[in-house]
Amino acid sequence: MQRRSLLLTLSGLAMATALPLFAHAAPTTLRVMTHSSFDLPKELLAQFEKDAGVKLQVVKAGDAGEMVNKLILTKAKPVADVVYGIDNTLLPRAQQAGIIEPYTGPASQRASVVTLGEGVVPVDYGYVTLNIDKAWFAKAGLALPTSLADLTQPAYAKLLVVQNPATSSPGQAFLMATIAGLGEEAAFDWWAKMRANGVKVAKGWTEAYYTDFSRNGGTRPIVVSYASSPAAEVFYSKEKISESPTANLFLKGGVFRQVEGVALVKGGNPAAREAAGRFIEFMRSAPVQEALQTTMWMYPADAAVPAVEVMQRHAAQPTSFDNPEPARMHSQAKAWTQRWTRTVLK
The missing domain is CATH 3.40.190.10 (Periplasmic binding protein-like II)
Structure with missing residues (x-):
């Protein structure tokens, strides 16, 4: 009886320790490299983390040129899974260096005011x-x-x-x-x-x-x-x-x-690939396309998203x-x- 009681106690202790570990397992980290001007409302980024079940790690790499340089220098062991801020002046260099991977999800087919390059989804201009x-x-x-x-x-x-x-x-x-x-x-x-x-x-x-x-x-x-x-x-x-x-x-x-876009980083973490695609879709979502107008002061690439009032009147x-x-x-x-x-x- 004492042995059975001990076994039950040990079993209960194991469950008590195992369940919280399972319930609070660390979410996948999604590494997002951007230029230093990246700026979106915290509540939007928090909602993305919740919906995608990931932890965002936003790495601001200086200006867009520095950002592309860092991706090229680390291409053998990529330090990001998705990149935002590659523009039309830098895209040929990024493509030549082979640091981006084409994305073909829904956002790549959505009507855009501007175009950028094959596999790179335009976000703003x-x-x-x-x-x-x-x-x-x-x-x-x-x-x-x-x-x-x-x-x-x-x-x-x-x-x-x-x-x-x-x-x-x-x-x-x-x-x-x-x-x-x-x-x-x-x-x-x-x-x-x-x-x-x-x-x-x-x-x-x-x-x-x-x-x-x-x-x-x-x-x-x-x-x-x-x-x-x-x-x-x-x-x-x-x-x-x-x-x-x-x-x-x-x-x-x-x-x-200037046209800026978001793209998959070639060789990024396979476990974060689905989340990287969701981030690309997120950057073309209506809330982000509206918000970036008064945070990064760019025009939305999505043809279905109108300019906010201050941009309509003064830009x-x-x-x-x-x-x-x-x-x-x-x-x-x-x-x-x-x-x-x-x-x-x-």
């Missing part, structure tokens, strides 16, 4: 362009430039700040727009004239927008930024305003369209843009950046 400080121009009584050529004239001397294409994604995008819109030789001739006319070069977007732009206390009333920036000015304004203090200049050779899209062919961007980007450095900085 935006435009790098010139922004102006409306109050500065009104006070100065100076007409807005109507072409890039205008900016080389004495009246616009020392008014523009750009980002260095060697250290900044929008800086590189703007350089590529000038080349596609003006032609390579005419573009570098324009840059040489801009150097003579006092163009200022900042390391990155933050320095250009928040230090040099006159809207934020600087001396330059024209800055390379994004078509959505005027909407962000309204959204983040401490006072309720109905009109943005900034505006876009959509000039020939001064508008670049008009250009009717045209100037992008080199993706393969040409990939093959020439380094040489163009080196030539830009010699032309503008040295």
Whole structure:
């Protein structure tokens, strides 16, 4: 009787220890690599984890170029299962390096405003362009430039700040727009004239927008930024305003369209492959497509998702843009950046 009682006690103890372990088994970890601008509401990410039964491990790898570099360097032993933020300037390099695997789930068939590349699902898009400080121009009584050529004239001397294409994604995008819109030789001739006319070069977007732009206390009333920036000015304004203090200049050779997507990482954890596909579907879901407009300030790729009010009213899209062919961007980007450095900085 004592032995039977002991056996029952041991059996009950085993069940008591085994059941909690089974009930609280650690969920599969889904490793998501992104660029540093990735930003979605915490509640959306938490809901995804709950629905997919996974634990998200979001790794922000710097700008998009750094992100792709890390995936290439670790391709023998991938550090991510899915990647968000590969754009049209970097996709040819990613494909050539063999770091992404085509995804053919429902999201890849959904109607999109933009396209990116086979097997990569477009998530959002935006435009790098010139922004102006409306109050500065009104006070100065100076007409807005109507072409890039205008900016080389004495009246616009020392008014523009750009980002260095060697250290900044929008800086590189703007350089590529000038080349596609003006032609390579005419573009570098324009840059040489801009150097003579006092163009200022900042390391990155933050320095250009928040230090040099006159809207934020600087001396330059024209800055390379994004078509959505005027909407962000309204959204983040401490006072309720109905009109943005900034505006876009959509000039020939001064508008670049960036398209960002999400893709499977080749060689990712097989146990997380289903969850990786669910994450791709999640990024094209209506809640995410709506939210990213006022967190990452991009336009939704899904054709069925409308622009939110602040984007509708203050982030008009250009009717045209100037992008080199993706393969040409990939093959020439380094040489163009080196030539830009010699032309503008040295």
